[in-house]
Structures are given as C-alpha cells and as structure tokens.
Amino acid sequence: MASDHTRSAILAAAERLYADRGFGDVTLRDIVAEAGVNLAAVNYHFGSKDELIAELFVTRSIATNRERLHELKAAEEQGGGRAPIEVILRALVGPTLRGCLGPENQRSTAARFMIRASIESVPPIRRIKNREIDHLRKFVGAMRRSLPDRSDVDIYWGLNFALAMAHHTIRESERLTKLSEGKCDLDDVEDVVTRVVSVATMALTAGRMEPKVSSKVAAR
Amino acid sequence: MASDHTRSAILAAAERLYADRGFGDVTLRDIVAEAGVNLAAVNYHFGSKDELIAELFVTRSIATNRERLHELKAAEEQGGGRAPIEVILRALVGPTLRGCLGPENQRSTAARFMIRASIESVPPIRRIKNREIDHLRKFVGAMRRSLPDRSDVDIYWGLNFALAMAHHTIRESERLTKLSEGKCDLDDVEDVVTRVVSVATMALTAGRMEPKVSSKVAAR
DNA sequence: TTGCAATTCAAACAGTTGTATGAAACTATC
DNA sequence: GATAGTTTCATACAACTGTTTGAATTGCAA
Numbered sequence: 001m002a003s004d005h006t007r008s009a010i011l012a013a014a015e016r017l018y019a020d021r022g023f024g025d026v027t028l029r030d031i032v033a034e035a036g037v038n039l040a041a042v043n044y045h046f047g048s049k050d051e052l053i054a055e056l057f058v059t060r061s062i063a064t065n066r067e068r069l070h071e072l073k074a075a076e077e078q079g080g081g082r083a084p085i086e087v088i089l090r091a092l093v094g095p096t097l098r099g100c101l102g103p104e105n106q107r108s109t110a111a112r113f114m115i116r117a118s119i120e121s122v123p124p125i126r127r128i129k130n131r132e133i134d135h136l137r138k139f140v141g142a143m144r145r146s147l148p149d150r151s152d153v154d155i156y157w158g159l160n161f162a163l164a165m166a167h168h169t170i171r172e173s174e175r176l177t178k179l180s181e182g183k184c185d186l187d188d189v190e191d192v193v194t195r196v197v198s199v200a201t202m203a204l205t206a207g208r209m210e211p212k213v214s215s216k217v218a219a220r
Numbered sequence: 221m222a223s224d225h226t227r228s229a230i231l232a233a234a235e236r237l238y239a240d241r242g243f244g245d246v247t248l249r250d251i252v253a254e255a256g257v258n259l260a261a262v263n264y265h266f267g268s269k270d271e272l273i274a275e276l277f278v279t280r281s282i283a284t285n286r287e288r289l290h291e292l293k294a295a296e297e298q299g300g301g302r303a304p305i306e307v308i309l310r311a312l313v314g315p316t317l318r319g320c321l322g323p324e325n326q327r328s329t330a331a332r333f334m335i336r337a338s339i340e341s342v343p344p345i346r347r348i349k350n351r352e353i354d355h356l357r358k359f360v361g362a363m364r365r366s367l368p369d370r371s372d373v374d375i376y377w378g379l380n381f382a383l384a385m386a387h388h389t390i391r392e393s394e395r396l397t398k399l400s401e402g403k404c405d406l407d408d409v410e411d412v413v414t415r416v417v418s419v420a421t422m423a424l425t426a427g428r429m430e431p432k433v434s435s436k437v438a439a440r
Numbered sequence: 441t442t443g444c445a446a447t448t449c450a451a452a453c454a455g456t457t458g459t460a461t462g463a464a465a466c467t468a469t470c
Numbered sequence: 471g472a473t474a475g476t477t478t479c480a481t482a483c484a485a486c487t488g489t490t491t492g493a494a495t496t497g498c499a500a
Contacts, residue, residue, distance in 0.1 A: 152403055160385075248457080260459085
C-alpha cells in the first residue's frame with residue numbers, strides 16, 4: 001500500500017489521456033510517460049490495461065448512479081412514496097447531462113472521460129454497462145408507482161427514450177451544434193435537461209386512454 | 221478491372237466478419253482467409269484497411285439515405301410541397317429502423333454491419349458521419365416547411381430527439397429487451413417506428429398549435 | 441542494523457498488426 | 471503467339487502492442 005502515489009498518478013494520467021484522445025490511440029506507454037512512472041507499474045497495480053479502464057469507469061459510474069438515486073429517493077420521500085414523473089425523469093437524466101454537458105472549456109476531465117466512454121465503446125466498459133440494469137430497474141419501479149395506470153411496456157419505452165435523448169445529445173453534441181449553426185445552446189445544461197424531461201414526460205403521459213391491454217401485455 | 225471477383229469477395233467477407241465480431245477484433249488476415257484471397261489483395265484493391273471500411277459504410281449509408289430522401293420527396297410532392305410532420309419523421313427514422321431491427325435470426329448482414337457501425341465508433345466511419353450533415357439539412361428544410369410557426373431551435377431539437385430515439389433503440393436493443401424481460405417487442409419494427417415518430421411529433425408540436433395530434437395509437 | 445515484504449525499474453518477450461515488395465500468374469490486344 | 475498491363479501470390483518488414491521477468495530499490499518492523 002505505502003503511498004499509493006504511483007497508483008493514483010496512473011489513474012489521473014490515464015483519465016486525462018483517454019479524455020483527450022480517446023481509447024483508440026492511447027497506449028500504456030503513453031500513460032506511464034504522462035504519469036512519470038514505470039511501464040510495469042500498470043500491470044503491477046491493476047493487473048491489466050482493461051482492469052485499469054474498468055476501474056476508471058466504475059468509479060465515475062457509481063458516482064453518477066449515487067447522484068441519481070439520491071435525487072430519486074429524496075423525491076419519493078417528499079411525495080410519500082410517489083414522485084411526479086417529471087421529477088423521476090429529471091433524477092434519471094439530470095446528473096448525466098450535467099456531468100457531460102456545459103461549457104466545453106470548463107468541462108472536467110471526468111466529464112470528458114465519460115463522454116469518450118459513451119462515444120467509443122470498448123469491451124471492458126461495455127461489460128460494466130451491462131450490469132447497469134439493476135440500477136435502471138429502480139427507476140422502473142419509481143415510474144410504475146408514479147404512473148400506476150401505465151402499462152409496463154410503456155414505462156420501459158419511456159425510460160428507453162429518456163435515456164436515448166440524454167445520451168444521444170451528449171454523444172452528438174458537436175454535430176447538433178454544427179447542424180444548428182450554434183443556435184442550439186448546449187451550454188445551457190438546465191435547458192437541455194428540461195427539454196429531455198419534457199419530451200419524455202409527454203411520451204409517458206400522452207394518450208392516456210383507458211386500459212387498452214390489447215393482447216399479450218396481461219402477463220406478469 | 222477484369223472480373224472484380226476478388227474485390228467483391230473481400231467486401232462480402234469483410235462485411236460479414238465485421239457484422240459478426242465487430243471492428244475491434246477482425247484483422248485483415250481474418251478477412252482474406254474468409255474471402256479466400258491473398259493478404260496483399262486488400263491493399264491492392266482498396267489502398268488500406270480504413271478505406272475498405274469506409275467503402276463498406278459509404279455504400280450502406282447512401283442506400284439508406286436514398287431511401288429516406290425517396291420517402292421524403294414522395295411525401296412532399298403529394299402534399300404540394302408540404303408534408304405532415306409525422307410523415308417526414310417517418311421518412312427519417314423508418315429506413316434506419318427497418319434496416320437494423322426486426323427478428324434477429326433474419327437480419328441481413330448489411331443490417332448487422334450497420335448496427336456494429338453504430339455501436340462501435342471507428343475513425344473512418346466517424347469521418348464519414350461528420351459529412352452527413354448536408355443530408356440532415358434537407359430534413360430540416362422539410363420540417364420547417366411543415367411547421368412554419370416553429371422556431372428553428374425547436375426544429376433542430378426535434379430532429380435531434382428523433383434520431384436519438386431511433387439510434388439508441390438500435391444500439392441498446394439488447395439491453396431494452398433484457399430490462400423489459402422481453403416485454404418490449406423489438407421485432408415488430410413498425411410498432412417501434414410508430415412509437416418513435418409519435419414521440420418526436422409530440423416534441424415538435426406540443427405547447428403550441430391546436431392539437432393536430434392525429435390520435436395515432438401512441439401505445440398499445 | 442537486520443530482515444522481509446512491497447514497490448520500482450530496465451529490459452526483453454511474444455504476439456499481432458497493417459503495409460510493402462518483387463516475382464509469378466494471368467488476361468486481353470495486336 | 472509475343473507483349474503490355476493487370477492481378478495474384480508468398481514473404482518479409484517494421485512498428486507497436488500488452489505483458490512478464492528478475493534484479494534493484496525502497497520502506498518498515500523487529
């Protein structure tokens with residue numbers, strides 16, 4: 001254990017380089033040069049390159065997830081177990097958007113790293129994302145409680161679309177800016193959050209016709 | 221020129237392998253082995269590996285784009301220069317969704333390739349995607365004509381969200397299936413198209429204008 | 441100080457990658 | 471059927487990759 005100086009220097013250097021140049025062309029040698037440590041130190045402290053990447057991503061992920069759940073829990077407690085759907089959706093997409101958008105020149109390394117992780121899709125990160133389902137289920141539960149009349153299928157689709165809009169906006173923020181010739185202000189994060197939440201809410205509440213359990217939905 | 225047999229054998233083999241195993245771990249040697257040709261043939265016919273990938277992607281892209289524009293043009297001509305927003309959005313996301321979704325066991329190689337291209341993001345493909353903006357502008361134009369009261373910013377956001385829902389659903393179809401325990405039927409492509417179009421339409425028409433909301437089956 | 445484990449280091453390893461070469465095998469034209 | 475141009479081929483190249491090794495160094499406890 002000792003000082004952990006080498007270990008954290010590697011983590012910091014790796015995150016910075018990945019954020020700047022992407023996973024594709026950053027080698028272990030780049031990382032150790034940036035960190036000022038020996039090449040073998042990576043394998044000594046992390047086991048392998050993939051485990052280093054995984055540790056970086058996991059650390060940032062649980063931070064975001066904790067934020068999300070904190071917002072969600074607070075909202076449900078205040079509403080006596082039932083939170084308005086807008087608030088739930090805001091807890092879902094807010095932390096991610098706030099973490100990854102905002103004025104480019106003042107984006108944290110962590111934010112830029114997470115954007116990279118969202119754009120490029122490297123095996124160790126994909127493996128972790130697949131275990132994120134349990135986390136999403138908590139939001140499914142909250143949404144069900146908030147919209148008890150809504151079918152499960154609609155809930156799932158609403159969740160899917162909310163995440164879609166948030167993640168796609170992060171991934172393609174550059175393209176949207178170019179397409180709109182700067183008219184879409186992606187630096188105003190709260191406006192983006194509001195837009196996403198508003199559309200997702202409409203998707204989940206529109207056409208609230210009576211129970212139209214047409215066919216197979218009756219299951220479960 | 222001669223027979224082009226080698227050239228097309230390489231293209232076919234490459235597309236198949238990339239579709240099956242992703243760009244990450246398919247080497248030129250894998251490709252030439254699958255195609256039954258010599259290693260040097262790739263560089264002889266395509267110049268480099270990246271140009272091979274680019275050619276594959278460009279071919280599929282212009283096919284999709286042509287479909288999109290065909291649908292769009294037909295709709296606008298029929299409406300005398302103005303098409304309903306739902307139809308425009310359907311022309312935008314329909315071809316892509318139809319090309320990439322549907323019963324997994326009967327997905328074409330081309331479809332699986334495009335899904336890979338959407339999930340992993342490899343440099344030559346990214347470069348091409350960045351030139352796709354001109355194509356999107358045509359849809360912006362059509363949307364403006366269809367919704368003259370709507371601000372440009374709203375149009376851009378609507379387009380962005382429509383693409384977001386379509387692409388994210390393709391990218392994360394597996395996760396959505398797992399999360400919903402199979403309740404979201406991604407094989408029913410037309411239903412997916414309808415859902416995406418319906419939500420995007422709401423995003424573009426809500427808050428203003430009288431309900432032109434064609435009571436489409438928002439959900440079933 | 442001595443001893444022992446944890447850490448760092450330079451160096452090499454083993455493999456893979458995309459690409460280049462120059463000769464051989466074709467193909468079509470005259 | 472010779473010839474010029476295209477295409478194929480086996481092979482080598484050169485560079486880079488993550489990982490391992492075993493010796494040196496360090497830090498700490500007895």
